[in-house]
Amino acid sequence: MQIKNFDVLVIGGGPAGLAAAISAEKNNASVLLLEREERLGGILKQCIHDGFGVVRFGKKMAGCEYAQVFINELRQTPVVAEVLSFVTKIEKTSEGGFYVTYSSKDGIQKVTANAIVLSTGCRERTAKQVQIHGTRPSGVLTAGAAQYYTNILGYLPGKNCVILGSGDIGLIMARRLTLEGATVLGVYEAKSTPSGLRRNISQCLDDFDIPLYCSKTVTRAFGSSRLTGVEVCSVDEQMNPIEETKEYIPCDTLILSVGLIPENEIAEGLGVEIDKRTKGPITDNHQMTSVNGVFVCGNAWQVSDLADYVSLSGERAGKYAAFYGGKKEATVCVDYEGSFLYMVPQKVTIDTVCEPTAFYFRSNKEMDKSKFTLKIDQKEVYTKIYSSLRPPEMQKIEIDFSKYSITPSTKIAFTLSEVIK
Amino acid sequence: MKKMICIICPNGCELSLEEKNGERIVCGNKCPKGMDFAIKEITSPMRTLTTTVLTTFADFPLLSVKTSGEIPKDRVFDVMKALKSVRVTEKLKCYDIVVKNILDLGIDVIASQDIL
Numbered sequence: 096m097q098i099k100n101f102d103v104l105v106i107g108g109g110p111a112g113l114a115a116a117i118s119a120e121k122n123n124a125s126v127l128l129l130e131r132e133e134r135l136g137g138i139l140k141q142c143i144h145d146g147f148g149v150v151r152f153g154k155k156m157a158g159c160e161y162a163q164v165f166i167n168e169l170r171q172t173p174v175v176a177e178v179l180s181f182v183t184k185i186e187k188t189s190e191g192g193f194y195v196t197y198s199s200k201d202g203i204q205k206v207t208a209n210a211i212v213l214s215t216g217c218r219e220r221t222a223k224q225v226q227i228h229g230t231r232p233s234g235v236l237t238a239g240a241a242q243y244y245t246n247i248l249g250y251l252p253g254k255n256c257v258i259l260g261s262g263d264i265g266l267i268m269a270r271r272l273t274l275e276g277a278t279v280l281g282v283y284e285a286k287s288t289p290s291g292l293r294r295n296i297s298q299c300l301d302d303f304d305i306p307l308y309c310s311k312t313v314t315r316a317f318g319s320s321r322l323t324g325v326e327v328c329s330v331d332e333q334m335n336p337i338e339e340t341k342e343y344i345p346c347d348t349l350i351l352s353v354g355l356i357p358e359n360e361i362a363e364g365l366g367v368e369i370d371k372r373t374k375g376p377i378t379d380n381h382q383m384t385s386v387n388g389v390f391v392c393g394n395a396w397q398v399s400d401l402a403d404y405v406s407l408s409g410e411r412a413g414k415y416a417a418f419y420g421g422k423k424e425a426t427v428c429v430d431y432e433g434s435f436l437y438m439v440p441q442k443v444t445i446d447t448v449c450e451p452t453a454f455y456f457r458s459n460k461e462m463d464k465s466k467f468t469l470k471i472d473q474k475e476v477y478t479k480i481y482s483s484l485r486p487p488e489m490q491k492i493e494i495d496f497s498k499y500s501i502t503p504s505t506k507i508a509f510t511l512s513e514v515i516k
Numbered sequence: 517m518k519k520m521i522c523i524i525c526p527n528g529c530e531l532s533l534e535e536k537n538g539e540r541i542v543c544g545n546k547c548p549k550g551m552d553f554a555i556k557e558i559t560s561p562m563r564t565l566t567t568t569v570l571t572t573f574a575d576f577p578l579l580s581v582k583t584s585g586e587i588p589k590d591r592v593f594d595v596m597k598a599l600k601s602v603r604v605t606e607k608l609k610c611y612d613i614v615v616k617n618i619l620d621l622g623i624d625v626i627a628s629q630d631i632l
Binding site: 150 | 520521522523524525526528530563564565566567568570577578580581582589592593596610628629630632
């Protein structure tokens with residue numbers, strides 16, 4: 096049996112993978128895109144709310160509408176896109192390529208690829224990981240699951256809901272559930288400030304008079320077959336519950352919006368180095384990981400606020416996966432000092448940096464006027480002032496390294512600090 | 517002085533609107549759209565609505581839809597109620613009209629995805 100070979104294999108058909116596949120094909124690669132669900136689009140299929148595409152297309156689009164643009168574009172290309180296909184094994188070949196096994200509705204399939212783009216997205220943190228004690232009744236769902244029920248299947252998850260976590264998904268679901276006739280009793284956030292975008296606090300909570308309680312968390316669930324209530328509690332600065340502040344809230348649904356974790360089992364299986372801060376693979380500015388020929392993009396690389404940035408990272412990964420000729424490029428590590436939660440990419444290639452590199456970062460705390468600098472061998476070569484920074488709001492900055500001569504011993508460092516008045 | 521967050525783009529600028537001598541002064545906007553938003557917000561707040569409608573397709577039970585433009589914020593629940601009775605029977609494409617001129621607001625409800 097002949098095994099097909101592709102220049103580039105893209106794993107995951109959400110916004111990152113779609114952009115990567117289109118980009119790789121544009122750069123003359125033969126491309127296979129494998130998607131484990133029934134339809135392309137990834138998480139955007141259930142994101143019926145708008146706000147997508149403002150950066151890329153200059154207009155507010157629904158998530159599914161945004162994905163549709165890429166799905167339609169992909170259909171015009173010779174990219175082979177297979178759905179209901181799940182990668183089960185990847186082995187490196189002696190020629191430096193990859194031998195891939197996947198499960199599909201036609202049985203077990205095998206292909207080889209010269210380069211792989213991982214666009215495997217992320218998954219949600221669950222109740223287990225946030226230590227909610229008590230019984231385990233039905234009615235406790237992650238926000239994404241609640242969104243899937245509401246927007247894909249047509250089921251309202253519950254009537255009286257408590258939401259834990261003020262991340263964007265939780266805020267979006269607060270509005271969605273309210274519009275569909277449920278009552279959202281409150282959004283509880285363990286940190287002292289909300290996690291989601293400010294505009295979502297406004298249009299999802301304020302618009303509907305849904306209260307937001309910060310420095311509070313859910314500590315216990317009650318109910319035997321169905322949730323009957325939760326116990327909420329104030330927390331201190333270390334996020335430890337303060338016993339005396341326990342309060343019982345009757346409800347039938349608890350929605351958890353407590354964080355996203357990049358899905359990188361395949362990456363780890365390939366020996367890809369993971370950054371502890373981003374929980375995603377360490378990459379250079381070509382989206383290549385520590386393993387030659389393995390590229391990563393989208394939420395598997397870093398959890399992004401904007402689909403527009405996910406598409407950019409996908410385009411980049413697809414392009415360089417198409418260019419990949421088997422050789423490992425020399426890279427320089429980028430240091431970051433100061434109030435960074437994280438910054439990506441963590442490395443910069445030396446000889447082929449001939450176009451601006453997009454860096455993304457998050458501050459590790461709420462900051463007022465802040466100074467961001469780029470230092471090449473201790474010399475400040477670039478400065479930007481931000482009027483304010485918040486961890487939930489990811490920043491993008493483009494640096495053109497072609498202006499500086501980078502060698503393997505060059506020290507590249509970014510710094511971020513609050514400007515003291 | 518009214519304070520609000522602009523919802524037009526991801527920046528979410530903190531706007532403040534002050535009425536002085538019959539004039540409205542808006543601060544905090546990083547672009548001109550923010551000024552229009554602030555004034556509209558205190559005179560007649562508008563919103564786009566995104567939701568779903570039922571279809572008759574067993575393998576594609578819901579179609580995501582959105583309003584083709586903004587509607588008054590205080591009519592959002594009326595539109596939600598009006599959409600409850602809609603049943604999509606054709607394989608619509610993104611941007612096809614699902615309901616024309618909903619509740620006489622001069623705005624259509626359109627598909628925001630293809631039905632496969």
